[in-house]
Amino acid sequence: MFGRRKSGQGVAFGPPETPERTPALRMGEVYRTYDSGAGKVTALQGISVELAKGSFTAVMGPSGSGKSTFLHCAAGLDRPSSGEVWLGGTSLSGMSENRLTRLRRERVGFVFQAYNLLSALTVQDNITMPLRLNGTAVDRGWAEQVVFQVGMADRLHHRPAELSGGQQQRVAIARALITRPDLVLADEPTGALDSRAGAQVLSLLRDTVAALGQTVLVVTHDPVAASYAQRVLFLADGRLVDSLDAPTPAAVAERMSRLGER
Amino acid sequence: MIDIAWKTLRARKGSFSGAFVSLLCATALIAASGILAESGLRSSVTPHRYAAADAVVGGEQTLRLPGGDFTVSARLPETVRLPSDLVDAMGALDEVELAVGDHHLPLAVGSPDGAEPRSVLGHGWDTAPLGPFEPTEGTAPRRSGEVALTTGLATALGTAPGDRVRIVSAAEPAEYLVSGTVDHQGSGEGRGGSVFLHPDDVERLAPGPEAVDAIGIIAAPGVGTDELNAALASAAGDTPVTVHTGAAVNRIEFSDVGAARGLLLAISGSFGGLAVLIALFVVSGTLSLSVNTRRRELAVLRAIGSTPGQLLRMIGAEALLLSLVAGILGCLPGILVARAMHGAFVRLGVIPADLPLVVGPLPLAAAILLTTLTALVGSTAAALRPAWTKPVEAMRESSADRRAPARWRGTAGMVCLVLGISSAMTPIALRNDAGAAGTGGSALLLVVAVALLGPTVLRPLVAAVVRPLRRFRVSGFLAAEATESDLRRLGTVLTPLVLAVGFTLSMVHTQSVLAEAVSDQVDEGVTADAVVADTGSGGVGADVVGELAALPETGPVTPLRETRVFVPYSVFGDPDLASFPARGVAPEGLEDNLDPGVADGDLGDLAGATVAMERSGADLLGADVGDELDVRLGDGTPATLRLVATYERGLGLGGAMVPQEVVDGHAGPPSRVLVGAAEGTSPEELAAALEAFTERYPTLLLDDRDGFADSARAEADLAAWVNLVGLAVILGYIAIAVVNSLVMSTAARSREFALLRLIGTTRRQVLRALRWEAWVIVVLAVLLGTLVALLPLSVLSLAFLGTPVPAGSPLVYAGVAAATAVLGVGSVMFPVRLALRTPPVEAIGLRE
């Protein structure tokens, strides 16, 4: 019961706000239904959420609760069955595949749960690929900084097959940051990392938010990782059921265990 | 994008090698057919007898129709002769120093004691300056009855000046005195040597004294080529002539060069057309396979922000780089293939050994261009779907593709199916080689239909084939599951195999049905008691035929003068030219010697300006008995002939029959004469009489109906062999494509094998499962290949032989099935064994 009430406070609804206060991401009543041969699966059931610019948010929830789907819809990688998604002030619905891709490329950095890198290309080429796709020149200073931050400076000429899982994940994060996107979405970026490396990655994400005013949304199963965020959203059965501001690992773990009971 | 494409290519040499091999071989195949075509257009033999001529004038050997474009044309089989007045008219020109009329007389020369006579060409001594030839020993022929031989020929015959030689012209032997030996003043002996006769003898032996085969011109001093050409053209006036200058005079000097070049063009047209089609089909298939094995990578690219257009451009750039490199490397094998084919044709005797291959840059460039374009189109087409799906969906689908096939594939597949079936029916409508061509085309179209319909056709078939496998607990079950789970992949690897099986069966059996039909029809259609054939003296002259008829033992005598007639007709308003092999026959007693199986009308009416035609040919022209047909004879002369009969046995006896008088002056003498026994004469008596008769005529051979049927079959077989050379090359290509696509698609599954190992499947079980899979592929390929070949073949066989079981050795079928099994199982098992060598943990760790 407590959780329910809290969710009402933490998740903002309502009309778009004044331009300067436009949220980085806004979703309104987003549904996503999969129509596979085995029957219909509703992965998202009316998600409405706003992320303020410069915020760092974590998403948690049991496996299969729709976290990845939520992130995909937010990034424009997938289209909702119904409902609206705004990136900055731009509505994604009805946008052509080409425009959507370009918008994504310029404004969104995405770190995938799996299938990260192009195995034919070196670490360096993988990281700079979005720039290449964009036709923009590499900002050397920024690229070096990103590569240094993720700790891959000495592995630039290796291929993904020669890296550990965690190293591959760090390359993927560097790739997501290289375009200085407004919005960084990461689907379990620390899943394959030990706690120290995971902490490093998350502080990297948090620091860039602070430095560049970026907005970050991270899916994670790890309460410690979630505690780096300013706010944690809890998903269950495709619905946003709860949220927690200024989380501590203990508080997050406690909420999660209650989610599991429901 | 190009640099990323390049990096990808370099990093993934392994997975691109399949596409690379396919492109390389395609370029080689296309280049080879291009080289044959160019040789057909441009190859030449160094002029010998006309080496000193500044120009040689000949008739227009190409039949063109007014109003028809260049495709509506035919090479005339008979020499188009020029009126002798032209010789004088050209000789009188200021620009011309000498104009001589030349005749190409087919002669057989032998020593009088009767040794095997040699076939050579005879010419008048007045043409000697065109060589020039000068006597080396003795003198030139000074009077009728004297001949000069080139030195090499004289040596070969063992004769010297002062000896006598026997020269046979149109089967009529005569003795001549060798007045001397002569030699070419430039190059050596030339091929086969020449015989120079006195101009009076030439006049006598030539088919018509008022016409010549060619006019050799030596220009007045200081006259340039253009000036000479213009003068000659104006002297020719209305007579259509072709003026050959420089090296091009070889075209008129060597009649076999023209024929061989025509043949090369025809081969490159049929073989080349087929080769290009198949190469393009295979290339686009392989490239789509190669794109499909990389769906996952494409999905990642989409997810990190490449637009569909960028993805297509990247795939295009890869295809471009790959096909350019493969294309350039494919040129050399292309040249080698063309050389091998040229060698095979020379060995078959269909093109002269001294006619070289012309290897120019054009066919090579065209081959590279063509494969590159196909590679671009094929790979971008395959990348269209991965490029345009939503990125998340793309990532999810990247492991196995279970989507329904695109709608257009189904439509296109049905169109090909319908076209293939209707093409299979052509032999019913057109009972000749042209009709039989529909059979091969049909098999090809049906293969394309199967390829396009893919999963739709395969699903029920596969279900039936794998059912017994499910009884096995592990390996059979795994094989059944793997086969059924990705029907699209199965379709891609099956296509080249089905193509190989279907194509081989249809080509080989089409030839055997045709050869069988020809020899059957000759066997049934020739009712004469004996056949007299000429070997090497240009045919059986009218006088000899007359003497044969005058023997007391002979009854009806029917000369068969082989030529062609061309009939202009229109297809949906477009002018076209139908070409029929024709026989000039003597109408008297025809029905005693020939039974062509009259369908309508009466062969007895075959006299004067008339024609009898094979039924389906007449149907094609829409002609009924009694109709008048405007035709062109073998030398292009127009004639209006009344259709008096139609008959059935056109394959063995020719598509048209005309009375001799129609082709007189437009075709050579008969190469065969059918002879019936006189009333009251037994076949043995006739044979004895003919035996004695042919003793007197050294080039005549006594034969019987079987011999006729055999030689007709041999001709059909030769044509078959020429086709089989092309077939062998195409098959070699398809075999490479088969191995290639199987290896590619199996190698791309190494993760799957590793996973099987990790969850506890033993190495042996994996191998056994894959062997089952390979056998399923082989069985399906043989099944489908047989199906696509059998339908058109049965129709052909039913139309030509009256039985739905196609003629030909069952060994062919066994061989095809065995080869399919070896290729199929081998190219699956090889990459599997290779993949299983890598420890599974390592293989699965290769994250993509």
Ligand SMILES: Nc1ncnc2c1ncn2[C@@H]1O[C@H](COP(=O)(O)OP(=O)(O)OP(=O)(O)O)[C@@H](O)[C@H]1O
């Ligand atoms: N293509 C699909 N077809 C059908 N159902 C799907 C498809 N993709 C996802 N789903 C279903 O949608 C629901 C949400 O999936 P999603 O991947 O978003 O879960 P998740 O919260 O990210 O889980 P995890 O923590 O395990 O990654 C699940 O029930 C899943 O089975």
Ligand SMILES: [Mg+2]
């Ligand atoms: Mg997930």
